[in-house]
Amino acid sequence: MPMEVENSSAMTASDSGSAEVSGSSSGPLLSVPLPTGPPAKKKRNLPGMPDPDAEVIALSPKTLLATNRFVCKICNKGFQRDQNLQLHRRGHNLPWKLRQRTGKEPRKRVYVCPEATCVHHDPSRALGDLTGIKKHFFRKHGEKKWKCEKCSKRYAVQSDWKAHTKTCGTREYRCDCGTLFSRRDSFITHRAYCDALAEESAKVVVAPLSQPPKEERILVPVMSPPPPPPACGGVELAMPLQQVVPTEEEEAENPPNVLQHPPVAAPAPPPPPPAPPTPINRTRNTTTTGKSTSTLSASSGTTTSTTPSLFASLFTSVTPTGSTPQPTSYTDLIRHVPEPPALCLSISPTTSVFPQPPPTDRRSFTSSIPTQHMSATALLQKAAQMGATSSGSSFLKGFGLDISSPSACEQHQDQGIRESGFQQWGQQLEPDSVLLLSAGLGLGLHYDNSAMNLPDLMMGPSSFFVAKPATVDFLGLGMGPTVGSPIGGGFPGLIQSGSAD
Amino acid sequence: MTQEENGSSTSTTSSSPLQSFSQMPLSPPPASTAPPPTSPLPSAYLQNLRSDERGLYLIHFLLNCANHVSAGRLDHVSTLLQHISLLSSPDGDAMQRLSAAFSVALARRSLRPFPGLYQTLVGSGCSASAPAVAAARHDFVNLCPFLRLAFAASNQAIVEAMEGEKLVHVIDLGASDPTQWIELLQLLAARPEGPPHLRLTAVSESKEVTNQISVCLTKEAERLDVPFQFNAILTDLNSLDVEKLKVKTGEALAVSSVLSLHLLLGNSNCQIEDFLNALWNLAPKIMVVTEQESNHNSPVLTERFVEALNYYAAVFDCLELTAPRNSVERARVERVLLGEEIKNMIACEGAERKERHERVESWGKRMEAAGFGRVPMGYYGLLHVRRMLQGLNCDGYRVREEKGCFFVCWQDRALFSVSAWRCRRFD
Numbered sequence: 001m002p003m004e005v006e007n008s009s010a011m012t013a014s015d016s017g018s019a020e021v022s023g024s025s026s027g028p029l030l031s032v033p034l035p036t037g038p039p040a041k042k043k044r045n046l047p048g049m050p051d052p053d054a055e056v057i058a059l060s061p062k063t064l065l066a067t068n069r070f071v072c073k074i075c076n077k078g079f080q081r082d083q084n085l086q087l088h089r090r091g092h093n094l095p096w097k098l099r100q101r102t103g104k105e106p107r108k109r110v111y112v113c114p115e116a117t118c119v120h121h122d123p124s125r126a127l128g129d130l131t132g133i134k135k136h137f138f139r140k141h142g143e144k145k146w147k148c149e150k151c152s153k154r155y156a157v158q159s160d161w162k163a164h165t166k167t168c169g170t171r172e173y174r175c176d177c178g179t180l181f182s183r184r185d186s187f188i189t190h191r192a193y194c195d196a197l198a199e200e201s202a203k204v205v206v207a208p209l210s211q212p213p214k215e216e217r218i219l220v221p222v223m224s225p226p227p228p229p230p231a232c233g234g235v236e237l238a239m240p241l242q243q244v245v246p247t248e249e250e251e252a253e254n255p256p257n258v259l260q261h262p263p264v265a266a267p268a269p270p271p272p273p274p275a276p277p278t279p280i281n282r283t284r285n286t287t288t289t290g291k292s293t294s295t296l297s298a299s300s301g302t303t304t305s306t307t308p309s310l311f312a313s314l315f316t317s318v319t320p321t322g323s324t325p326q327p328t329s330y331t332d333l334i335r336h337v338p339e340p341p342a343l344c345l346s347i348s349p350t351t352s353v354f355p356q357p358p359p360t361d362r363r364s365f366t367s368s369i370p371t372q373h374m375s376a377t378a379l380l381q382k383a384a385q386m387g388a389t390s391s392g393s394s395f396l397k398g399f400g401l402d403i404s405s406p407s408a409c410e411q412h413q414d415q416g417i418r419e420s421g422f423q424q425w426g427q428q429l430e431p432d433s434v435l436l437l438s439a440g441l442g443l444g445l446h447y448d449n450s451a452m453n454l455p456d457l458m459m460g461p462s463s464f465f466v467a468k469p470a471t472v473d474f475l476g477l478g479m480g481p482t483v484g485s486p487i488g489g490g491f492p493g494l495i496q497s498g499s500a501d
Numbered sequence: 502m503t504q505e506e507n508g509s510s511t512s513t514t515s516s517s518p519l520q521s522f523s524q525m526p527l528s529p530p531p532a533s534t535a536p537p538p539t540s541p542l543p544s545a546y547l548q549n550l551r552s553d554e555r556g557l558y559l560i561h562f563l564l565n566c567a568n569h570v571s572a573g574r575l576d577h578v579s580t581l582l583q584h585i586s587l588l589s590s591p592d593g594d595a596m597q598r599l600s601a602a603f604s605v606a607l608a609r610r611s612l613r614p615f616p617g618l619y620q621t622l623v624g625s626g627c628s629a630s631a632p633a634v635a636a637a638r639h640d641f642v643n644l645c646p647f648l649r650l651a652f653a654a655s656n657q658a659i660v661e662a663m664e665g666e667k668l669v670h671v672i673d674l675g676a677s678d679p680t681q682w683i684e685l686l687q688l689l690a691a692r693p694e695g696p697p698h699l700r701l702t703a704v705s706e707s708k709e710v711t712n713q714i715s716v717c718l719t720k721e722a723e724r725l726d727v728p729f730q731f732n733a734i735l736t737d738l739n740s741l742d743v744e745k746l747k748v749k750t751g752e753a754l755a756v757s758s759v760l761s762l763h764l765l766l767g768n769s770n771c772q773i774e775d776f777l778n779a780l781w782n783l784a785p786k787i788m789v790v791t792e793q794e795s796n797h798n799s800p801v802l803t804e805r806f807v808e809a810l811n812y813y814a815a816v817f818d819c820l821e822l823t824a825p826r827n828s829v830e831r832a833r834v835e836r837v838l839l840g841e842e843i844k845n846m847i848a849c850e851g852a853e854r855k856e857r858h859e860r861v862e863s864w865g866k867r868m869e870a871a872g873f874g875r876v877p878m879g880y881y882g883l884l885h886v887r888r889m890l891q892g893l894n895c896d897g898y899r900v901r902e903e904k905g906c907f908f909v910c911w912q913d914r915a916l917f918s919v920s921a922w923r924c925r926r927f928d
Contacts, residue, residue, distance in 0.1 A: 192888040375821070376595040376814035377914065379556035386557075 056110055056123045115141045135159075555588050556596035560810075562588070563603055567806040570611045578611045591836065595821040599814055602840045603806075609848035610802070623848060629837050631707035635677045637837035640830040642680050645819055646893050647909045648791075650900055651759065651919045652681035653889050654907045655789040657882040658921040659755045660688045662787035666753040669697045672746055672785075674738060675761025676703035677710055679717040686718065690725040697753075698728040702746055706737045738764055739772065743779040754785040760917075762790055762864070766798060766857040777871035784924045787876060790868070793858040794908060794918040797846050809846060812858075813839060815914040822897060861906050861918035874925035877905030 070085040071078045074092050079085040110126035111133035119125055120136060127133045135157050144154035146161035150168045155161035173187035174180050177194050181187035374382070550558065566581040582604055589600035612619040629637075642648045663669050669689070673682070682701060689696045701718065705711050711733035722729030734745055738761060748754055765773045780788065795812040799805045816839060824831035846856040865875065886900050886907065899910040908915035 188888075191891055192884055373594065374553040374556060374596075375818040376556065376599050377811070377818050377912070379553060379560060379596055380811055380814050382553075383557050383560040 056112055056126055113137055113141075550588070552594055552596070556594075559585060559588050559596055559600040563600060563607075563810065564807070566604070566607050567803050570607050571802040573611075573614060575611055578607070582608055591832070592826060594826075595814070595817040598821075598835055599810070599817045602813070602835065602843045603810065603847070605840070606844045606847035607806075609844060613848070613850070629841055631705075632709045633837055634841065635707065635710045635713075637833045638677045639680075641834045641838055642678055644824055644828075644830055644834060645816075646890070646895055646898055647819075647911075647917050648678075648759070649680065649893075650886050650889060650898070650909045651791045651907075651917050652684060654878060654882050654886050654900075654909075654919045655757055655759070655791060655921075656681060656685045656688055657885050658789050658876065658878060658919075659685060659757070659787055660692070661879060661882070662755065662876070662921075662923070663689075663697065663753055665694070666786075667697050668700075668752040669755065670700040670702065670748060670752045671755045671757060672748075673701065673703045674741075674756065674758040675764070676705045676714055677759075679714040681757070681759070682714070682718050683721050686721050686725055686727050686729070690727050696725070696727040698730075700730045700732070700752070702732045702734060704734045704736065704738065704741060704746075706735065708733070708735055711735065738762075738776075739768065741776075743783065746783070748783050754783055756780055756783075756785045756788040757791075758789070759791040760793065763792060763798075763857045763859060764855045766859070767852050767855050773867060774871060777867060777873070781872045781924055784926070786923060788868075788873060788922045788924075789919065790864060790922065791917055791919045792861065792864060794860055794915040795858050796860050796863070798857040798859050802847070805846060809843060811914075812916070813843060815911045815916060819897065819911045823895070861908075861920055864918075864920065865906075868920075868922050872925055873922035875905050876921040876923050878902060878907050878919065878921055883907065 069078070069080065070082050072085055072088055072092075074089070074094075077088065079088065109130075110123075110128050111130060112123055112126045113120040113133060113136060115121060115137070118140060120127055120133070127136060138156040139160070142156040144156045146155040146158055147153070148155075148161065148165055148168055150165070153164060153168075155164065172180060172182060173184060175187065175191050175194055179190065179194075181190065562581050562585045566578055566585065569575075569577040569581065585600055585604045589597045589604060591598055591601045593601075609619075609623050612622060659671065671682070671685070686696075686699065689699060699722070703711050703714055705714075715731045715733065718731060719729060732747070734741070736742075736745075762773070765776055793812070795808055797805055797809050797812070799808070817835065820831050820835065842856045845854060846858075849855075869875070883900065883902050890898060890900060897912055899912070901908045901910055901915065906918050906920040909917040909919070
């Protein structure tokens with residue numbers, strides 16, 4: 001079997017008969033042709049399957065690392081490429097005979113890696129390309145001399161390093177949850193799942209309490225795909241809160257569910273940070289979706305508590321008999337009221353779960369001034385809550401309003417008898433209108449029909465009201481069925497007084 | 502969190518200062534013969550109000566006015582409207598614009614006892630032409646993603662139902678916007694088994710609208726190489742003859758109704774039943790219904806008023822955050838689209854009152870009574886819509902799934918519901 005010796009120091013262009021087999025790694029090298037198989041064809045081989053007919057060249061590491069492999073015999077000058085060597089040889093003006101590169105058929109060569117532990121050391125796993133084997137040797141068994149400046153990646157091959165620096169940091173995708181992606185497709189997939197996963201994972205927590213089983217069936221598939229991304233704190237905070245909202249639709253079931261939800265919401269850090277200092281953010285819901293929910297709701301809760309100051313200031317300026325906020329009366333009131341945790345949810349958002357003494361919080365809120373700009377929805381909620389307070393049945397009694405007497409006004413075709421009750425209200429239409437408002441908002445206040453004794457208006461949309469078994473006696477006055485309260489009695493009164501001069 | 506207050510007594514919180522109001526000397530009004538207040542509140546005072554205080558005043562004025570309107574006390578109505586006009590403005594903040602829209606509706610409503618005045622000033626029907634409304638609807642679709650999300654959800658349901666079908670016939674009831682069908686064409690073209698032959702029948706009252714839709718869609722279908730055929734039926738839904746829809750045997754039928762089905766509730770209960778029965782007889786594979794999620798069909802004016810106030814407050818809030826105050830499109834949406842809806846539902850009655858929105862539960866009952874079974878909107882539909890939502894990069898918009906229906910929400914208020922139904926035969 002013909003063997004060829006390639007000496008690192010001198011290369012013979014003509015075939016040399018001498019066959020030297022050397023096994024040392026530092027000396028000349030060894031070439032062993034593969035067992036002959038089918039006749040070689042000139043075609044590109046599949047990767048990993050070298051041409052069986054090819055000549056296996058095992059270059060020493062020194063050879064691989066060497067940069068000037070091609071050496072001119074005449075002057076011993078070294079070149080990196082064979083073509084460069086040929087060009088150089090022309091300059092020597094060789095006689096014709098010596099000019100030929102004799103006989104040496106370009107035999108297909110494959111190269112093995114000199115590193116014994118490497119997979120490619122085996123001739124059957126030889127690589128077909130000299131450059132390829134060099135790069136492989138550098139990458140795997142070489143020192144990584146090239147380092148990217150932006151990131152910490154190191155490379156042994158200069159071309160790899162160059163290619164990397166070109167793209168490092170140029171295209172990056174960042175999800176809201178903070179995860180970084182270099183590929184667009186993986187980013188998009190993640191982003192779709194990210195929010196869904198965060199919500200569903202929170203939903204799953206709440207699901208056993210209130211959601212119908214169908215929800216869980218839908219939720220389960222969500223949990224299996226990509227691992228949930230690190231949900232940011234705000235999302236976690238608001239998710240339990242947000243998930244409570246869907247139950248609003250099943251209004252009849254709400255009260256028990258609402259009571260259950262606070263324990264679920266407890267893990268979330270109770271005071272929504274934005275609430276006290278920045279009610280301003282109310283309308284500008286720029287943070288994550290979850291956060292904005294909590295902001296809005298928290299701030300609406302805040303506004304509840306600031307209404308005293310608002311109206312106090314309003315009416316101080318208008319009417320001579322100013323009114324001052326009386327925090328102490330809260331305490332009186334609140335003592336009379338049974339306080340399920342759900343109450344506290346609305347009273348003070350900071351004590352969302354635990355029934356801490358509200359008055360303390362109340363006083364701190366009364367001093368704060370509500371923000372300039374509220375959304376229309378927030379205003380409606382505020383109005384409903386303000387109006388929902390009944391400030392004394394005695395007030396209305398004093399007016400001797402009599403529901404039962406029919407009105408003298410025209411009846412409209414759709415409204416029939418129902419509207420008759422309104423006649424009596426005169427200016428005191430505030431209460432039921434605001435009750436309607438709260439009903440419309442789905443707030444479903446405690447008012448029992450009997451307590452309000454409102455006209456049939458209230459009977460219709462029973463779905464508006466949360467079915468509350470007992471009449472909550474807010475004032476501790478033990479009021480029986482009385483005429484409804486003149487809630488914002490100040491307002492119409494204001495109109496009256498302002499207009500009547 | 503405010504929705505928590507279902508079970509809570511919010512009243513305890515702010516009763517204290519209002520209690521003090523009860524001690525304020527107020528001139529007690531006699532029962533029904535209160536002298537009408539004549540002069541308005543000092544305007545100087547009103548100009549100095551902060552926006553939230555002004556908003557609260559507006560709400561109280563509006564509610565009181567609604568009560569007076571329903572009771573027929575025009576003089577009180579007039580005074581209150583004066584107050585409202587001082588505070589509201591179609592170019593102000595959300596609450597001001599909302600009040601402007603509602604006060605116009607209330608003013609119109611208060612004329613109803615005087616048929617002559619009503620006829621002359623209010624006339625019959627909408628004061629805006631159908632193309633103007635369609636343009637406003639188009640602006641709305643572009644400004645706020647609600648309808649686009651609803652379209653996406655509907656399309657997803659349709660595509661899922663039409664899996665494997667070669668011949669798809671879609672009927673668009675109350676067509677006004679080609680956006681939804683452009684997306685459907687794209688979805689169908691991207692099907693792994695290739696696009697089906699798509700026929701679209703658009704039911705609309707305006708030829709201009711259907712022409713515009715036709716042009717847009719044919720162009721898109723050519724571009725996507727989807728075999729497409731467009732038919733227009735120029736009629737309003739009330740007088741739609743189902744035969745005209747020309748549903749052929751062998752084609753898979755999908756019916757889509759976007760904010761249109763409620764128009765049929767006006768005449769009598771029977772009409773919607775007949776209509777749904779007729780649709781059922783066509784045996785559609787899927788029927789997707791998008792409706793406003795709010796009950797604006799109560800026979801009692803004040804209830805309707807309050808529901809509408811809450812609903813449109815959310816929509817106006819959304820517009821406030823989405824578009825600048827001087828935006829022409831926003832003004833068009835508020836005045837032409839939403840304003841007309843509000844005017845119709847507050848000022849009109851009987852057959853004229855077309856905007857009878859109802860919640861999806863009521864629609865569900867109707868559909869089930871007509872023989873339709875609910876098709877849950879699907880997990881992938883929800884993901885698709887959520888992805889779209891993230892792509893839109895808007896804040897405050899939510900999509901929620903509940904009992905198989907999608908709710909497109911602003912903050913926590915559901916504004917539109919999307920539900921899907923199939924023809925249930927012999928179940």
